[in-house]
Structure formats: C-alpha cells, structure tokens
Amino acid sequence: MASVMDSFKNDVIDLESLPRFEEVEFQSISGNYLLKSNFQTGIFFLFILSGWIGLYYYEIGTSYLPVALAGIVILFGFKFWNNLMMQKKYGYALRERDILYRRGYIINSITIVPLNRIQHVAVSRDALDKILNISSLRIFTAGGSGSDISIPGLNPDLAASLKEALASRLTPNED
Template identity: 30%
Template sequence: MLREPRAPAEFRRVSPRFWMARQTVIALVFAPLLGGALAVMAALGGGGWVLLPAGVAALAVLQWVIELGRYRTWGYAEREDDLIVRRGLMFRRVSVVPYGRMQLIDVTAGPVDRAFGLATVQLHTAAAATDARIPGLLRADADLLRDRLAAVGEAEATGL
C-alpha cells in the first residue's frame, strides 16, 4: 500500500517549569555538598583544601549545563498514526510509537514534579524497547495528552 509522504512533525517542548524543577534538584544536591566542602576547608585551614569547594562548585555548574541541554532536547509530536518522542544531549534518541501498539498510558508525578505542577506521561507497548516517556508536562496537559492518546489508540486498535 502506497502512502503520501508525511508532513514534518511539529515538536512540542516540555514545560519551562521542568527546567526550574531540575535547577531545584541540582541546588538541593549540591548546596549541602558545597557547605560540607567549605566546612572541611575551614576546619583544615585553607591551603590546598580551597580546591575542594571549587571542585564541588565546578561540578554543580557542569551538572547545570548538562541538565539545560537535556531540557532543551526533550520534545514530542503527535502525528496521524503515531507519537514521536525525542530526547538526548550526547546520545540522541527518537522513539516512534504507533497509536495502535499502545497498551497502557501512565501519568505519574514525584514530589518535586508535584511541587511544580508537573507530571510524566509514560507509554507502554508490548515491546519494552518501544516504551516512551515524556517528562515535564504541566499536570493538566499530561492528563489531556493521556486522554487523547487513549482515545486515538483505542480507535487504531479497533481498526485492525
């Protein structure tokens, strides 16, 4: 069966709140580490110990840059027959999930996500390798996406 070429997918990005949530996690992890490094430096009288807090600060900045890149690469596109999810900073990954193959659609939110009003949509198929997740969606958007995907998936499955 011949098909017309598909139009390029219009990718939607995850919410900017996702980036704020990631920054919060970075701060919660690195602030105590930096405080401990400063305490060690003060207790041992400076000298070469100055490098310890400098190293922790450098790691925090590096993690911040990596997370910014990860945030910018997340995206998804709803097409006529499938959902495309892309992600990855160094190792790019594009998952194409046909609507008719979806078996379960979860919407989850951890404590940090809930604090920022975010949720993750997780798609499950029969093949574990084609599972896809879209983090960092506003909770209402995640619920709407889940409902749309469930409706389209049900329609596609009955068309077999």
C-alpha cells in the same frame, strides 16, 4: 484450490513514500521542568558543599580542598548548563499512527512509538511537580523497557488529554 504460496505477497516498500520524522514539528515541554531540574541539582550541590565545608572546618585534607572546591563548582556549573540545554531539546509530537519523543543535545535521540505497540499509559506527579504544576506522561510498550518513554514537564491538563487520546486507541473500536 490455490496453495498458500500462490497467494503470499511481500511487496517492496518505496522508502521515499514513508513519512519523514525529521520534518515533524515538536511541541516543547513546560519551562517549570527546568526549575525542577535546577532545584534538584541545587539541593545536591548544597549537600556536597556542606560536606566540603565540614572537611574545611575540621581541616581534613586541607591541601586538596581548593582543588576539590574548584572541581565541585565546575561540575555543578556544567550540570546547570546541561539542564538548560536539555530543556531546549525536550519535545514530543503526536501523529495519527505514532508518538515521537525527542531529547538530548550532544547525543540527540528520537524515540518513535507506534500507537499499536502501546500497552499502558499513566500520568505521574511527585510533590515538586504539584508545586510547579507539571506532570510526566509515561508510555509503556510491548517492546520492553527500552522502548518505553516518559515525557516530563507537561501541563497536568495536557498530560491527561494525551493520556486519554492514547488510551482511546488502545481499545479496538466496536462498529
């Protein structure tokens, strides 16, 4: 009778044979997500600007108001530019054994979630998403909240199809 140690194998993996995620062609998200991001930023800008107008009207801190206005305009100008740059970098790819999600332009981030680690998949839409005809696909994993991903700005039909494709792999096939 052979011992357990005689049958144990732990072969070295050839790193060159592993698939390269850098070569994957990512699918972009809907341009309507940029409209949503800019709308939300614009609403916040108007809220901050109304506070500035209130200070100006009541002449509170008048010596600092021009500097504050310049700071507000620069900050929100950067935020609108940031929304545009982020929109260009968002992407996802579904492969045979995993799903990839890319985001970020200054600090690029690609999250790779093996399909066997996915525990739950959900599609979410808020009121603005319904107006803009977009959805978010949320993927929950066994690795905890740090490995969960949410892909925003998907067409609702595409989000539903991706959810079904991923959910079909969650249940083992009965042969």
